[in-house]
Amino acid sequence: MKNKHIMIVDDHALFRTGMKMILMQVGEAAGISEACSIKEAFDFSESGVDVILLDIHMPGLNGIAGIKPIRDKFFKVPIIVLSASSDINDMQKAKQLGASGFINKASLAEEMVSSISRVLEGKTCFPDDLNSREYSPKASLGNALTPRQIEVLIYLCEGKSNKLIARELEMSENTVRVHVSAILSTLGAVNRSEAILIAQREGITS
Numbered sequence: 001m002k003n004k005h006i007m008i009v010d011d012h013a014l015f016r017t018g019m020k021m022i023l024m025q026v027g028e029a030a031g032i033s034e035a036c037s038i039k040e041a042f043d044f045s046e047s048g049v050d051v052i053l054l055d056i057h058m059p060g061l062n063g064i065a066g067i068k069p070i071r072d073k074f075f076k077v078p079i080i081v082l083s084a085s086s087d088i089n090d091m092q093k094a095k096q097l098g099a100s101g102f103i104n105k106a107s108l109a110e111e112m113v114s115s116i117s118r119v120l121e122g123k124t125c126f127p128d129d130l131n132s133r134e135y136s137p138k139a140s141l142g143n144a145l146t147p148r149q150i151e152v153l154i155y156l157c158e159g160k161s162n163k164l165i166a167r168e169l170e171m172s173e174n175t176v177r178v179h180v181s182a183i184l185s186t187l188g189a190v191n192r193s194e195a196i197l198i199a200q201r202e203g204i205t206s
Contacts, residue, residue: 001027001117005048009035009070010055010082015105019053019112027113038066046074051120053103056083056090057200059157064090065203067097078119091130101125144186145204152179153204157196 006029008016016034023029033049035041037058052074056064070079078100083090091102100119103112115125145153148169155165162176169176180192189195198204 001029001113001120003030004050004120005029005031005033006116007033007035007041007044007049007052007077009038009041009052009058009066011036011058012055015055022109022112023116026109027116038070041070042073046077049074049077051100051116052077052079053116054079054081054099056081056094059196059200064093064097067094067099071098080116080119080125086127088130091126095124095126095130102127145183149179149183149186150204152176153183153195153199156180156183156192157199 020032080101081094084105166173166176187198
């Protein structure tokens with residue numbers, strides 16, 4: 001990992017700090033770039049990055065849904081998805097979308113460095129038995145939402161109020177409230193915050 005520059009894309013500053021220490025002290029990385037979102041990651045140049053560590057759950061565009069735009073922007077740079085879980089569906093989807101690896105955030109420092117080093121050598125760092133493990137594709141909740149509800153949901157994920165959404169979509173606030181209520185019901189969410197988390201997890205707004 002020496003002489004290599006790594007980008008960490010994660011919305012948790014504390015995790016980025018810890019990961020940076022691991023990469024610099026254990027992995028002896030040459031440099032680290034940090035981004036709190038995929039949008040912020042786009043400000044960096046591909047020529048200055050050797051591998052990207054991408055968080056799987058972030059506000060706005062999440063890690064899984066963000067693999068494609070990251071690959072489009074940094075098409076020669078390998079991507080390793082980070083996650084606090086070992087969901088087989090997420091692993092399979094990440095691999096299908098072109099990620100070079102999948103690292104559990106609970107892994108030991110040495111394991112993380114070893115996995116990243118493998119990817120830098122042109123290999124992958126998925127579990128050896130990934131292809132033999134059962135994979136059950138999840139039905140997308142997004143299919144149950146209307147195009148207009150998807151639009152409203154996108155603005156919800158951006159933190160916009162009903163008033164601002166109404167202005168953006170040129171509709172009344174009451175109509176927005178009706179759409180929000182329908183979105184919560186369809187997603188099985190009890191409030192806007194939970195609906196946003198579900199949308200990010202399922203990649204509905206990507």
